[in-house]
Amino acid sequence: MPRPREFDRDEAIERAMAVFWEHGFDGTSTEQLLQAMGIGRQSMYAAFGDKHGLYLAALERYQARQGADLLERLRAVASPLGAIEDILLGVAGDTAEGRSRGCFGIQSIIEMAGRDPEVVTLARSATALCEAAFERMVAEAKRRGEVGAHVDERSAGRFLLSTLQGLRVSARTGAAPEALRAVAGFAIAALRAAPPSTSS
Amino acid sequence: MPRPREFDRDEAIERAMAVFWEHGFDGTSTEQLLQAMGIGRQSMYAAFGDKHGLYLAALERYQARQGADLLERLRAVASPLGAIEDILLGVAGDTAEGRSRGCFGIQSIIEMAGRDPEVVTLARSATALCEAAFERMVAEAKRRGEVGAHVDERSAGRFLLSTLQGLRVSARTGAAPEALRAVAGFAIAALRAAPPSTSS
């Protein structure tokens, strides 16, 4: 009976994400969002509640895609350490626009963590998921002897995610690809030859 | 002849910085700033031009202090590698509030790099300064045999700054001190035992 929705929800979220990503939550007006999504005001409010709800939907979607990407690289891979290296080098290998665009996930943490518990929750679960993915890669790499047996994979997972975040911040600042590659190289070196990790 | 200013400029910048730091540029209203600074509207506009000018003054001040801190640790130090470790572990050793407060410099890059060339310029010079400081620490550490002779200190400087940024993002997300310590430990390990850095 009901009249069906005329726009594609996923497509709309995707477009909203691009706007939020470029301008941040505070820097984005509903007018911008509606124009980008190509829908009317009421449609948006009916579908997402409010600007904040739309933001959460966009962030969730972004993180889901990021996570899927990571898991994908983990699944079909010849060498786990090679996969890790590829992931880190991926930041350096991106286009100049891609590099300076930065990471929507990091942006959301920086802008919203201080006031939005829902964003924090999303960020924490995405963090846990990425760290776990890295951890499994490291564990597999250990099994294959690509990294030393003394490496603590849990710490290594955290280290790798932190490194990835550092790379993305550096990229946004305008770091050259060669600089980013050098950073990635050090991270890989840390895995190859880590002494008992400093856990006090 | 002129009537002297009633407020202390530096103090005002300091208080404005705290507000910008907490809420970001877009999230901060002039009203909030004036209240925090304890001055009137016109006083602020006369002294700083506009909200953006005040923001730049606050950012410049923040970066100057961060840089001075780094150089200070470099100057009066027993072991360069120990100093580097202290700096990285400093993030983990901060209070919970300090950790989740994050870094104003990173915040400014994430929020403003896409639209404010002046912020980018400030960020780049601060980045260069920090990288150079780390580079000198690494060079000195090499001279003392604390890190291997094969380590490229330029790359190492970049790596260390990137690691510090990653640590701060992780801290803002709510990472536990032990997790941050583990990350710092891996970074130090990378310096101790880095093979020829991956620079292609």
Added chain:
DNA sequence: TTTAATTTTGACAGCGCAGTCAAGAACGCT
């Protein structure tokens, strides 16, 4: 004491914002 310079004060203007409301349009079932 007058004067010139500057800061402070308080009010104000114009604009853009997020969110609401009511009326009209489109659909599937009966």
Added chain:
DNA sequence: AGCGTTCTTGACTGCGCTGTCAAAATTAAA
């Protein structure tokens, strides 16, 4: 075809925002 339900359209509201203006206050020199 008619009906009930939902979506869409467009106007509107109240509020908060940044930046401006003019007048009052304060100082040091003349």
